[in-house]
Amino acid sequence: MTARAYGRVAVLYGGHSAEREVSLKSGAAVLSALERQGVDAVGYDPAKGGLSGLETLAPDRVFIALHGRGGEDGTLQGALELLGIPYTGSGVLASALGMDKQRTKFVWQALGLPTPAARLLEADADWDAVVAELGLPLIVKPVHEGSTLGISIVDGRDALEAAYHEAARFDAKVMAERFVAGKEYTVSLLGDTILPAIRVEVPGGFYDYEAKYVSNETLYHLPCGLSSADEATLGELCRDAFEAIGGEGWGRIDAMRDERGGFWLLEVNTVPGMTDHSLVPQSAAHAGLDFDALVLRILDTTLGLPKR
Incomplete structure (x- = not known):
């Protein structure tokens, strides 16, 4: 595979999610790898130019390095489907x-x-009932967040409500999960x-x-x-x-x-x-695959027809 076969590649990173800083690092590493391999690659932060800015770049394919909501949850994938731009990773349904x-x-x-038993939590939850159902310790986490943001290990009933409110800072939906x-x-x-x-x-x-x-x-x-x-x-x-x-x-x-x-x-x-x-x-x-080769292997999945 020659670098020219990929056409222009837009590496999407940054975004608006709580994982923005990690995404910027991921995207910068991917972009550098593509440039080292002679690929016509450009970095793009949707937080600065939205989809219209991406369209202006007219990429042939997109390498998604956006973590969290707005990049990993199916919304971006749906937009790229409508634009007819092939992209790395899972489609709309799996991403969501x-x-x-x-x-x-x-x-x-x-x-x-x-998978460990779990249940959704509410601000007025019966904390004793949660402990009776899942046992202690347990994990409290935002439902739609990554990078372990907002996650707590709860060892006692009295800490459960505080853990809920900490997780609720990151997401409207919070779950408790049996600790393994x-x-x-x-x-x-x-x-x-x-x-x-x-x-x-x-x-x-x-x-x-x-x-x-x-x-x-x-x-x-x-x-x-x-x-x-x-x-x-x-x-x-x-x-x-x-x-x-x-x-x-x-x-x-x-x-x-x-x-x-x-x-x-x-x-x-x-x-x-x-x-x-x-x-x-x-x-x-x-497994014998260096970073540059890994990036190209991921990008290879975009060759062929756009996702549907």
Whole structure:
């Protein structure tokens, strides 16, 4: 594949979401990789020029590096469909589903895929009833937010209401989820390829925004320490979970393994991070695919007919 075959590529990053700063870093890394490969690429921040500015650029295809709402939730994908511009990643339905943690769970549960029990919370919720249903500790999180923004681990009933209000700062919908004690894994998917699983270890015990994007103390174990059979089981489970929501192109699934060895699906990322702390590039590198090659492999998925 020659660089000319891609035509003009617009890398979309920034945006208006709470993940703007991470998106700017992801987009800058992707743009640099494309330029190093001789691709006619230009960076574009929709927060500054909207869709009309993108149309003015007249790109042949779009690399989406917008994380969170407005970039990962199906709205941008729908706009690009109407404009007839091929784009990286999942389509409208999968993007919208993947951004909604509650409805993603509904799909997984309907298909018998293991995911921790959860329920929506309201400001006037019966907190004792929530604890009775889900047990302690539990996780409180915004339904439509990424990068662990607004997430809390709740160890006692009295902290539950405060955790709800913290999450509600980021989203009108907040959920509580049963806590799974064990080791955390993430599996990246690239086309039909399941990339090596990563075990994430945080000295502080909680993989929050700081641990993801700032701290240099977070440990990423590659190889992940699972047996070949168990890693294959986890990989197939994550691929099933991704396909269940209609995921395409590339993505990442986060999961936990409980103390009895069972895997539990947490959430799906349809536009994973591409920063120097991000997990997909680490997994790809372990499989022998450097960052530049990874970016081109993702971009390759836009060749052919526009998505419908």
